[in-house]
Amino acid sequence: MTEISQENRKDIAPQLDEVLQNGIPEWQIDAADAAFLEQMARQGHQIVEAFVRFGNHYYELWEQKKAPSITARQQAFFATYFWPEGAKGFLILWRDVLFELQKAFILHQVRAIPKEEVIELYEASQDTVRQAASELSGLLDKRLQDARKQKGGVEKILRELKLQQNPWPVYRDQLQEILSQLDQLVDSFRELSETAEAFQVIREALFETVAACQEELVQHRKIAQQAIDSILHNGEVKPGKIANQLEEKEADIQLANHxxxxxxxxxxxxxxxxxxxxxxxxxxxxxxxxxEINFQRSTRQWMDSEVLPLLYEIWEITELNTNGLKMSLLNIRNRALLLASDGAESKNIEFDRKDLVYPMQSFIRKSDATEQDMLRLKEMVQARMKDSFSLSRIYHHSDSFLPVPLQSTINKLRVNQNALVSRLQEWTVNQSKAFSRFRKTVEIEESLSVSEKVVRYLQSRNWETTNTHYNSLFLTKGYIGESFWVGRQDELNHLERLIQDWRNGYRGAVALTGQRLSGKSLMGELVSNRYFPQRTIRLAPQSSITVQGRRMSTTYDLEEALSFIRKHTLNTPYLIWIDDLELWRDHNISLGKNVSALRRYIDDYGNHLFFLVAMGNSLRHQLERFFDIMKVFQAEINLDRMPLQDVRDAIMIRHGATHKELLDSKEREVHPQQFQQMTAKVHKAANGNIGEALNIWAFSTHAIDEDRVMHHLKNLYELPDVISQESALLLSSVVLAKKTNEYRLRKLFGPAFSDKYRGVLQRLISIGLLRRAADGWLEITESAANDLGRILEKKNYLKFHR
Structure with missing residues (x-):
């Protein structure tokens, strides 16, 4: 710099050169990245302070014409007209370096780049900033020297620009704006770093869950093999002892809720x-x-669409495998007990041990395929997490963050006019064939017994075991994420108003009613997750609840559970979510007693706790008749029917999440009009019931290969009227209880159960209208539940419709 320039700089900003020469702060490789970025932002503040003092000094000299000499006047002019652009450029470079380092730190945190690349970027940035600082330090003198070499010199430039407004105030504001961006970058790094940590926790928890499920399959195989070896190689153990050992082993097998x-x-x-x-x-x-990214919503939607369906399938495989092992053990135990009761122990009757362990050997053979399915699903989860679940996607210019892929087939469906013409031409020929088939069908129909018709009815509602991955998205019950939620907007708006009223001090109590599969559980879980996250107590008999760190194992005594909740939620509002009110009864505590307790607690604590209670239509009518139950609720929301378009959207979203191509019965790509027709038929067959509609779609969709499925709506036969007076009373009791067993039925019907109803019960089980679950409870077969309800209502045994 010139002598005059050095003198003036000493007067106004002696630290400017020093600040510029400092360069980027020293970065310790093992130090916290956030601390380094904060230091760089603070140093940016120091640079701007020095720039502003420098510019303000010369601006004052120029505007007030106080320059002590012509040279100083020229210097003030160039310092306010030309130098600020260089200062702004340097600060932009400083900001961009901070951004690139922030980005590198995030990418390294999510393991998208190695540490070596971050080090290389830091070193290159240091060199660039030092070079830019050197150029800025000499910028003012260089511009003055260049101007003096031109014709007319500096004075010519002054004459040309003196009428223009001095740009320094605008540059000064711009420097402050860039300075605020430095602080914003540091703040955004903290937010992104916390998000990356949350992603890593979710990733690790997911992989641990999958690994735990996989390990359970391995352990189940070991248990099965140990049971086989014990029976085959320990010839002295008698059937009675075998039965006791297997009973103990079966009792020890618990399904961990991973x-x-x-x-x-x-x-x-x-x-x-x-x-x-x-x-x-x-x-x-x-x-x-x-x-602009909504991390919470985007991540929820992506997890709901891309990962949770696979995880539900993994969990379902684990659960089925556990139940299969328990059933195999119980099967062998029952056989052993039968041998023991026949006198095998006392008379030393020999029995075929290989035949005895056959159920367990069958379980092991099935385990091979189960473990392969588990491995396939695990690899799919790992691939999706690796390809998409990373914060590095925010830096992909062409992609949105964690996009939920629209289903690959319905989105690319197109109307093929030529195919439509061909189908119209085929129609005429098919009519004559259809009439012949119809006449033959009538003849066959007349020859079938009622029991055969029931079996046919149930078989028409079975799904393919080879299409498990596809069907799992349609058959999964309960809440599977908001990405799969469609419709019910009026009901949700109603619920939101009621929740807001409750928060304003009014009572909070809502009854969800509806037929089987109408979506009561899904609605309750949605309300819980959307409006009461981390503030929901799910009440079910024979389960456990945790309130404010205190744990309780529930029985069938609802009042006991509510008393525990009241005691520990005095200062915290919670949602009390009771799904299936029907289940709150046993031989010691009646449903009526539990309902009376529920009424009292809603009356006394409904302003502090929000009660959401689900029940079937039949129970709703019975409780209204005997307990006037609906008066205790602020509102009743019935979910029996869902509009066609909402059902159509629900099917489309689930199909899309499978990433499979949809074909019609002739293995042609489905076009939009066809899809509308298909879903309209499904909606009609299901009478608007969303769960039945999803089931029917699953029943009617078959795997072609790994990438394609074919939809062909089955002939869904009607349920024949098999109901006598005895079976009607028995079925009505099961409908109202939702699940029962012989002990409860014996208590309900008294001596008449053994005399009259036991045989009826066995017949209903044998034809498939009743099924026994793995835990021993008897239930109406799900696919027949609503049709049975309609028949029972028609015969005036219960109320089924709202």
Whole structure:
């Protein structure tokens, strides 16, 4: 610099050169990245302070014409007209370096780049900033020297520009704006770093859950093999002893709720994610480019669509495998007990031990296929997490963050006019064939017995075991994420108003009613997750609840559970979610007693606790008749029917999540009009019941190969009227209880059960209208539940419709 320039700089900003020469702060490789970025932002503040003092000094000299000499006047002019652009450029470079390092730190945190790349970027940035600082330090003198070499010199430039407004105030404001961007970058790094940590926790919890399910399959195989070896190679053990050993072993097998554990971890981390924020993703032309991202919603939707369906399938495989093992053990135990009762122990009657262990050997053979299915699903989960579940996607210019892929087939469906013409031509020929088939069908129909018709009815509602991955998305019960939620907007708006009224001090109590499969459980879980995250107590008999860190194992005594909740929620509002009110009864405590307790607690604590209670239509009518139950609720929301378009959307979303191509019965790509017709038929067959509609779609869709499925709506036969007076009374009691057993039926019907109803019960089980679950409870076969309800209502045994 010139002598005059050095003198003036000493007067106004002696630290400017020193600040510029400092360069980027020293970065310790093992130090916290956030601390380094904060230090760089603070140093940016120091640079701007020095710039502003420098510019203000010369601006004052120029505007007030106080320059002590011509040279000083020229210097003031160039310092306010030309130097600020260089200062702004340097600060933009500083900001861009901070952004690139912030981005590198995030990418390294999510393991998208190695540490070596971050080090290389830091070192290159240091060199670039030092070079730019050196150029800025000499910029003012260089411009003065260049001007003096031109014709007319500096004075000519002054004459040409003196009438223009001095640009320094505008540059000064721009420097402050860039300075605020430095602070924003540091803040965004903290948010992104916390998001990356949440992603990592979710990822690890997911992989641990899958690994735990996989390990359970391995352990189940070991248990099965040990049971086989014990029976085959220990010839002295008699059938009675074998039965006792197997009973103990079966009792020890408990299904760990890995899915619930993962859901709790994932929900906590998802709730911590930022909602709508501006994320810096790139720089261009001196500007920072932002993406608006709702991390919480995007991550929830992606998990719901891409991962949770696979995880539900993994859990279902684990659960089925556990139940299969328990059933095999019980099967062998029952055979052993039968041998023991026949006198095998006392008379030393030999028995075929290989035949005895056959159920367990069959279980092991099936385990091979089960483990392969588990491995396939595990690899799919790992692939999707690796390809998409990373914060690095925010920096992909062409992609949205965690996009939920629209289903690959319905989105590309097109109307093929030529195919439509061909189908019209085929129609005439098919009519004559159809009439002949119809006449033959009538003849066959007349020859079938009622029991055969029931079996045919049930078989028409079975789904393919080879299409498990596809069907699992349609047959999964309960809440599977908001990405799969459609419709019910009026009901949700109603519920939201009721919840807001409750928060304003009014009573909070809502009854969800509806037929089987109408979506009561799904609605309750949606309300829980959307409006009461981390503030829901799910009440079910024979389960456990945790309130404020205190744990309780519930029985069938609802009053006992409500008393525990009241005691430990005095200062915290909770949602009390009771799904299937029908289940709250046993031989010691009647449903009526539990309902009376529920009424009292809603009356006394409904302003502090929000009660959401689901029950079937039949129970609703019975409780209204005897307990005037509906008066205790603020509102009743009935879910019997869902509009056609909502059912259509529900099918479309689930099909899309399978990533399979949809074909018609002739293996042609389905076009939009066909899809509308297909779903309209399904909606009609289901009488608008959303769960039945999804089941019917699953029953009617068959796997062609790994990438394609074919939809062909089965001939859904009607349920014949098999109901006598005895079977009607028996079935009505099961409908109202939802599940029961012989002991409860014996208590209900008294001596008449053995005399009259036991045979009826066995016949209903044998033809398939009743089924025994793995835990021993008797239930109406799900696919027949609503049709049975309609028949019973028609015969005036119960109320089925709302």
């Amino acid at each position: 899915l619930s554990e993962f859901s709790a971890i994932a929900e906590k981390k998802l709730a911590s994610l930022q909602e709508k924020i501006q994320v810096p993703v790139d720089t261009e032309g001196g500007l920072i480019l932002y993406k």
